[in-house]
Each structure stands twice: as structure tokens, then as C-alpha cells.
Amino acid sequence: MPNVSKNILAVDDEPKIQEVVSALLESKGFRVFTAESGQKALEIFRVENISLVILDLMLPDISGEEVCREIRKKSRVPILMLTAKSEENDLLYGLGIGADDYIIKPFSLKELYARIEAILRRTQNDLVPLNVRNSFGGGDLVVDFEQNFFQKTGQPVSLTPNEIKILSALIKYPGKVFTREELITIALGSEFEGYDRAIDSHVKNLRQKIEDDPKKPVYILTVHGIGYKFNGK
Structure with a gap:
């Protein structure tokens, strides 16, 4: 309140x-x-x-x-x-x-x-600093939101606008668990009229691009029964 x-x-x-x-x-x-x-x-x-x-x-x-x-x-x-x-x-x-x-x-x-x-x-409880350029996994994944540049194992990765919004939201709050509804509001906007499961499709595509093994992700993790969180080190 x-x-x-x-x-x-x-x-x-x-x-x-x-x-x-x-x-x-x-x-x-x-x-x-x-x-x-x-x-x-x-x-x-x-x-x-x-x-x-x-x-x-x-x-x-x-x-x-x-x-x-x-x-x-x-x-x-x-x-x-x-x-x-x-x-x-x-x-x-x-x-x-x-x-x-x-x-x-x-x-x-x-x-x-x-x-x-x-x-x-x-x-309200978020004290995590935000950097425009971030590197994870010892340089395995590099994201630069200012330049719209994304790199996986040294190779450029092309992300769609919605994928960028979702990844940006997750990275801003590392470790925070987002429900699908929260990701829709944060990343896609309150005017989005699709189903909340549309987030699952975007996350699946993101994993194909930034994970070594999309079926065993290390960056975008599923929290069963709730949603997703980002695990970046």
C-alpha cells in the first residue's frame, strides 16, 4: 500500500x-x-x-x-x-x-x-543493480541492450522484439520468479490479448538460441507451477 x-x-x-x-x-x-x-x-x-x-x-x-x-x-x-x-x-x-x-x-x-x-x-524489494551490458557463464552469453547485441559462445544471436523484452525483464530481476501473467504485463504490455501460454512459446524459442541444451537450460529456468526465472552468473 x-x-x-x-x-x-x-x-x-x-x-x-x-x-x-x-x-x-x-x-x-x-x-x-x-x-x-x-x-x-x-x-x-x-x-x-x-x-x-x-x-x-x-x-x-x-x-x-x-x-x-x-x-x-x-x-x-x-x-x-x-x-x-x-x-x-x-x-x-x-x-x-x-x-x-x-x-x-x-x-x-x-x-x-x-x-x-x-x-x-x-x-519494492529489488536492490539489484542494472547494467546495460551483461555477461554470463564466463562470457558464454553476452547481452547488450543499448546496442541490441546478443552473443552466444562468440556468435551473434538474433532475437525477436518480444524475446528481447522477455529476456530484458528476466535479467533485470535475476532469481525472481515471474508468473506467466507478470511476464505478459512486463514484457508484452497490458494491451496484449493473447493467452498466457504464449509466454511458453517465446521462452522455448529463447532457449533454442541462448542455451547449450534447451531441454536442460541453465539461464532461463522453469519454476513448476509458477513460471520462470533467470539464473545468470
């Missing part, structure tokens, strides 16, 4: 959006800090104990992507992107550099708050 100990930083250069978002969150018991520019957002972030950042990508000084990148250098605080960009590559890039979720403008306050609640539930 939200409470006054939770501080949220809302970054947007549109006063009306700042006003309605602040009113919503304050009514739910959050303390809200607002910034109309990227530099102001980073200044606030440096001195306040922020629990979640709502970050518009189109800012008047430095971009939201750059703000996200700077925050990720020192913190794993959850970031929800606000974007008018609907192109998949832009969204994938934002997720790849460390954003936890995104919502496309215009959005309803009900949807925004549902996303915020879901992110805070997932991340």
Missing part, C-alpha cells in the same frame, strides 16, 4: 500533466516531486530518496533517455516512461537502457496508477 514514505519524481515539461499526475498521486498518499527539465530531475534525484520516476522522453534540455541513462549509472529505482512515440524501436530502446515500463500519451489516470502499482509491487 502506498504511504507518505514513498517519494515519486514526475518529470514532464507540460504543466497540466504535472498537475493532474501530482494530484492523483498525492491523493493516494505519495509525496510528489516535479521537474520540467532533465537537469532539474537529476538535481532532485541526487538529494531526495525517490521510490519511482515517471519520466517523459521529450524534454526541453536533455532527453528522457539521457536522464534514464544517468539514473541507471547509480540506481535501480524503477522508471516509468511517458512517451508520444509509438514506434517499437523507440520503446525497445527505452526498455533496453533501463526503463521498467512505458505508457503512451494520451493515457488515462486509471491506467497510469495501475502501472505504478504494478511496478512498485515488483520492485
Whole structure:
């Protein structure tokens, strides 16, 4: 449940959006800090104990992507992107550099708050640092979400956009067990209308590409009766 100990930083250069978002969150018991520019957002972030950042990508000084990148250098605080960009590559890039979720403008306050609640539930005990480039198994598996580069035993691997989203979500929270429904929300978005078993198909394809033996995986593990988790060392 939200409470006054939770501080949220809302970054947007549109006063009306700042006003309605602040009113919503304050009514739910959050303390809200607002910034109309990227530099102001980073200044606030440096001195306040922020629990979640709502970050518009189109800012008047430095971009939201750059703000996200700077925050990720020192913190794993959850970031929800606000974007008018609907192109998949832009969204994938934002997720790849460390954003936890995104919502496309215009959005309803009900949807925004549902996303915020879901992110805070997932991340309330998550203190794992996030690196843009990760290496596992002594270099056996290399993933670089900034460059969209993936390598297995020294050879490039081609992943689909949905496979990238799922792998990104799993790697961000190593050891955490995700239900199929959670992976759909995190990786495929709440607008996904398929069956939850579609995740099984994506995971099967991922294993074919990144595991030595897909039937005996060492990275993406099945937790029977629940879902999946990432085991990366």
C-alpha cells in the first residue's frame, strides 16, 4: 500500500500533466516531486530518496533517455516512461537502457496508477543493480541492450522484439520468479490479448538460441507451477 514514505519524481515539461499526475498521486498518499527539465530531475534525484520516476522522453534540455541513462549509472529505482512515440524501436530502446515500463500519451489516470502499482509491487524489494551490458557463464552469453547485441559462445544471436523484452525483464530481476501473467504485463504490455501460454512459446524459442541444451537450460529456468526465472552468473 502506498504511504507518505514513498517519494515519486514526475518529470514532464507540460504543466497540466504535472498537475493532474501530482494530484492523483498525492491523493493516494505519495509525496510528489516535479521537474520540467532533465537537469532539474537529476538535481532532485541526487538529494531526495525517490521510490519511482515517471519520466517523459521529450524534454526541453536533455532527453528522457539521457536522464534514464544517468539514473541507471547509480540506481535501480524503477522508471516509468511517458512517451508520444509509438514506434517499437523507440520503446525497445527505452526498455533496453533501463526503463521498467512505458505508457503512451494520451493515457488515462486509471491506467497510469495501475502501472505504478504494478511496478512498485515488483520492485519494492529489488536492490539489484542494472547494467546495460551483461555477461554470463564466463562470457558464454553476452547481452547488450543499448546496442541490441546478443552473443552466444562468440556468435551473434538474433532475437525477436518480444524475446528481447522477455529476456530484458528476466535479467533485470535475476532469481525472481515471474508468473506467466507478470511476464505478459512486463514484457508484452497490458494491451496484449493473447493467452498466457504464449509466454511458453517465446521462452522455448529463447532457449533454442541462448542455451547449450534447451531441454536442460541453465539461464532461463522453469519454476513448476509458477513460471520462470533467470539464473545468470
